[in-house]
Amino acid sequence: MRHDMFPLSPALWAATAAPPPPTSAIDASQRADVLVIGGGYAGLSTALHLAQRGIDVVVLEAREIGFGGSGRNGGQVIPGLKHDPDDLLRMYGPERGANLIQFAGATADLVFDLIARHDMDVPHVRQGWIQGAHTPRALAVAQQRAEQWRRQGVAARTLDSAEAASLLGTDRYLGGWLDPRAGAIQPLSYVRGLARAALAAGARLYTETPVDSLQRSGADWVATTSAGATVTATRVVMCTNAYGADLWPDLQPSIIDANTFQVATQPLSPAIRAGILPQGQVCSDTRNLLLYFRLDHQGRLLMGGRGPFREPRGPADWAHLERVMVKMYPQVAGVPYEFRWCGRVAITRDYLPHLHEPEPGLLIDIGCQGRGVGLQTAMGRAMAAYVATGDRAGLPVPVAPIQAFPLYGLRRLYVNAVVTWYRMRDGGV
Template sequence: MTKTARLAGERPVLPDTAWRLTAAPLPHCESLRGNVETDVAVIGGGFMGMQAAITLREAGRHVIVIDAAEPGWGASGRNNGQVIPGFKWDPDELKSHLGEDTGERLAEFGGSAPDFVFDTIARHDIQCFPVRNGWIQPAYTATGVQRIQHRHAQWAARGAPVEMLETTTLPQVLGTSIFRAGWIDRRGGSINPLAYARGLAGVALKLGAQVHVYTPALGMKREGSTWSIECPGGKTVRARQVIVATAAYADDLVPGLRRSMVPVRTAQVATAPLPPKMLDTILPGRQCASDTRRLLTSFRISPDDRLVMGGSGATATLDHSSIVPRLHAAAAEMFGHLGPLEWDFAWSGYFAVTKDHIPHIHETADGVICALGCNGRGIAISSAIGSLLAQRLLGREANEMPLRPTPMKSFAFHAFRHLGVAVATRYHGMRDRIDARSR
């Protein structure tokens, strides 16, 4: 099977994103050159895979990471760079869905995930421009206002550093007057995600892990007490345990994994560096923000003073041409009063969506564990899950894990996922327009 077949149809070439301008180069890594053996093989070098490798190396395990492209090539290096606490579901919804104890433990895990990220950055001095001034969720409609009031109340009841923002000062906080209300969660923040991914790779290398780039896993089979992972050129990686951390770019390496989620593609756009007036007006406190619309829009200021907008639609194909104009229009609606915006970059990538919008860990065979489905909260959640996967292989009991292994379930009619994403996008857009008319 070819490299591109293992990358959801994409070429293994790093996209041209704004993050490349301020990210340090990837530390030197080579493709796999021969047959190797290890304690644990990690397939996928994004946030999850690298955090797993770091945790395993700190525990003394020998680790080899293989990536079909390079660390930061996939969703880890293409997102908006927002480190957001929690999941798509609020704590009370998690409790209702999963039960009192399990739901509360998972809510606590998600809420503390940004701590894990920023602590990792500080501990290893990762140069990724961390800013932890909070994450703001502004509401555009009456429905959205109710949603953030409930969300704020749930986190406030759990002692989180959150507050509702004053409506009268919200335009000064955001730089726009289109929103009706907003709340801030001070656990959140932002980073350069590509720099963070590369920084994690550097940490793993310094700790003694082997990291092999442009080395896709073509197949995997059990041979005695070890797993043999087939790579191009007849080379193999033999390991007693395997972590599969390919997320939205999952294939059939692990039977059923690809069909347990839907890869959804969203886009990011970035302006030229903004003039001083805009920089002083748009998010002057350098928080990051994501609104409450079903087809949400995220916005922040980059380390090199660009406005970076993300979201505003989705597709199940490689083409993001329909999303980019919506992002440009959203930016004009928010900040057009400050003058015209000059756009330098547009890029997109897949993230994994699960049926219940909760991440899942699966133990698919003896010594094989995988996880996916951060559903757009990937920086904080996938980082924390990476360490959790490693802890499981190191002997942590399943009933002690905040996110426990579950059986894998396939999406019904997965072959029609492209149509499903298109229909869902149109439906959510219609609902957003209806809500907007009730403002």
């Protein structure tokens, strides 16, 4: 199932991004050492790091650069994973667990390093991420989370209700914790910056080029595009995430392709803006159906969260976020909303990124869990190293079989049921 019904152009990021590099659709069959399918963070990072190693790489993007989650997310660059360090040590053991913690903890570093190293035209700020706690139990979890990262050498700190209110500009949270490694970017400008860097390194990048089929041909792989042109390569790296997972059998049922919705106000007046996230942090909270919010580089207030599983039908599908925004920040009541947009995310069964190698020469990366900007940039670098050397030791997670969600055909029903249950448990804002 290809989610291409809702266009990218209504999103805030499409209206304020740096221009993309010039690209075109493929017009003739080609050969490469490596074919990368998907022009988002993971695919372009893979291509960049392969090209820097002198490996001939072609990238095929079905639509425009960043059409999927890379151009639709909230622009928060948050290191780590959904699982805390102690959980990862229990799940993977002391050696692999420690390696995964180190990998996940450094993902934001890589993003900001690439922006600087390649002189990308990407508005960005790095003042940290606040996780606001909405219940006493959630506050205890946030405090434990901060302590676990402190033991890993991170200057994380807990926040009481007064400090959280001062940093966030709202008194709706009991406290939380602050991770100083995090920050914010213009996400579409960043993925376009990755594309420019990959092209400059020697990668070949084609847009508006959907792949209709992917098949083995002796020792090679052959991708056939919708226009009929083919790309033949020894290795393939598939990085479509929630947009195009149906290209490989059984991959789509291994994720829940939920929709996340966002709204953005018009740029706030200096007086209003001064009282909202005054030090430039980004925030998401501890709700099961979490809220995430930030200011963009032009002073708009963004609010994101879950919406209908289906594609949107009109402004009413964003009304819940607009109500929440005014409850949290009454001072924005009456400020017009300038943008409403949405995008698909790939939720895996264990809330971890997945790597699959269903056949020799085909590597599949899927699953972001709200950490996609940094996680998938770093995953691209790790996958490039593996493709170049064949050494799996540098991969952050083990290569695993594809496993479908149970009763996948009924996912809309049970996702809606879970959403209703979570809303009841989360309570009001």
